[in-house]
Amino acid sequence: xxxxxxxxxxxxxxxxxxxxxxxxxxxxxxxxxxxxxxxxxxxxxxxxxxxxxxxxxxxxxxxxxxxxxxxxxxxxxxxxxxxxxxxxxxxxxxxxxxxxxxxxxxxxxxxxxxxxxxxxxxxxxxxxxxxxxxxxxxxxxxxxxxxxxxxxxxxxxxxxxxxxxxxxxxxxxxxxxxxxxxxxxxxxxxxxxxxxxxxxxxxxxxxxxxxxxxxxxxxxxxxxxxxxxxxxxxxxxxxxxxxxxxxxxxxxxxxxxxxxxxxxxxxxxxxxxxxxxxxxxxxxxxxxxxxxxx
Numbered sequence: 426x427x428x429x430x431x432x433x434x435x436x437x438x439x440x441x442x443x444x445x446x447x448x449x450x451x452x453x454x455x456x457x458x459x460x461x462x463x464x465x466x467x468x469x470x471x472x473x474x475x476x477x478x479x480x481x482x483x484x485x486x487x488x489x490x491x492x493x494x495x496x497x498x499x500x501x502x503x504x505x506x507x508x509x510x511x512x513x514x515x516x517x518x519x520x521x522x523x524x525x526x527x528x529x530x531x532x533x534x535x536x537x538x539x540x541x542x543x544x545x546x547x548x549x550x551x552x553x554x555x556x557x558x559x560x561x562x563x564x565x566x567x568x569x570x571x572x573x574x575x576x577x578x579x580x581x582x583x584x585x586x587x588x589x590x591x592x593x594x595x596x597x598x599x600x601x602x603x604x605x606x607x608x609x610x611x612x613x614x615x616x617x618x619x620x621x622x623x624x625x626x627x628x629x630x631x632x633x634x635x636x637x638x639x640x641x642x643x644x645x646x647x648x649x650x651x652x653x654x655x656x657x658x659x660x661x662x663x664x665x666x667x668x669x670x671x672x673x674x675x676x677x678x679x680x681x682x683x684x685x686x687x688x689x690x691x692x693x694x695x696x697x698x699x700x701x702x703x704x705x706x707x708x709x710x711x712x713x714x715x716x717x718x719x
C-alpha cells in the first residue's frame with residue numbers, strides 16, 4: 426500500500442510538472458526589435474487593417490482616424506461574455522506603459538505583460554503572423570492616440586474557463602501559426618494572404634469552430650455561427666460567387682453586386698478596408714478567389 430501511495434504521489438507530481446511546463450506563457454525575444462524604428466503613418470494602415478478600433482473603441486463610437494480606444498464592447502460566446510479592454514495610451518488602465526515587446530507578446534503570443542494568457546477572443550492566432558516591422562509601426566501609431574482613463578471591464582466567464590493557466594493547454598492544442606494558403610506564388614497573393622490570414626483576421630468570424638472554440642481549418646472561410654451576430658456568410662470560392670472586382674468594390678464602398686449595403690459588424694470592417702489602398706483591397710480579393718473550393 427505504501428509503495429502504491431509513493432507511486433501515486435510521484436506520478437501526480439510528474440503530471441503537475443508537465444501541466445505547468447505545457448501551459449507556461451511563451452514570450453518573444455525583445456532584442457529582435459532593437460534595430461527597428463516605428464513609422465506612425467505606416468502604423469495607421471496596420472491599425473486599420475487589423476480592425477483595432479472595431480473592437481476596442483467605445484460601443485457605438487463614430488469611426489475616426491484617431492479613435493478613443495476605451496474598450497467595453499461585449500462579445501458573447503459559448504464560454505461567457507468577453508469585453509474589449511482599454512488599449513488607449515493611458516499608462517494606468519490602458520497600454521501606455523507597454524514597450525514594443527509587451528505589444529508583440531500580446532499580439533503574437535497572447536500573453537500579457539504580467540505573464541497571463543489572454544483569451545482567444547483576442548485574435549492572436551491570426552496576429553501571430555504579423556511582421557516585426559508592422560508591430561513596431563503599430564506601436565508608434567497607437568502611442569499618439571487619445572488617452573482614456575476608463576477602466577477595462579472584467580470578463581464574465583465561469584469555471585473552469587476562468588482559470589487562465591488552462592489557456593496554455595488550449596494553446597498547446599490549437600495554437601497554429603502556419604499559413605492556410607501554403608503557396609502564395611505572386612506578390613499580390615502573398616500580400617492578400619497576409620491581410621486576410623493575419624492582419625484582418627477574417628477567419629475569426631468566417632470560419633466555423635469546434636466545441637472548444639478552435640478554428641476548423643478544413644472549412645476555412647466557409648461561414649460560421651457567431652453568438653450575438655447570427656449566421657456569418659462564407660467568403661470562400663465555394664460559398665461566394667462574386668468576382669474579384671465585386672469583392673474589392675464591396676470592401677471600399679460597402680455595396681454588394683446586388684445593390685445591397687453592408688450591415689452589422691461587417692460595416693466596421695468596410696470602414697477599415699476603405700482606408701487601405703486599392704492595391705490592398707485587390708490583393709484581398711485575389712486571395713479569396715485563389716483559394717480552393719471546399
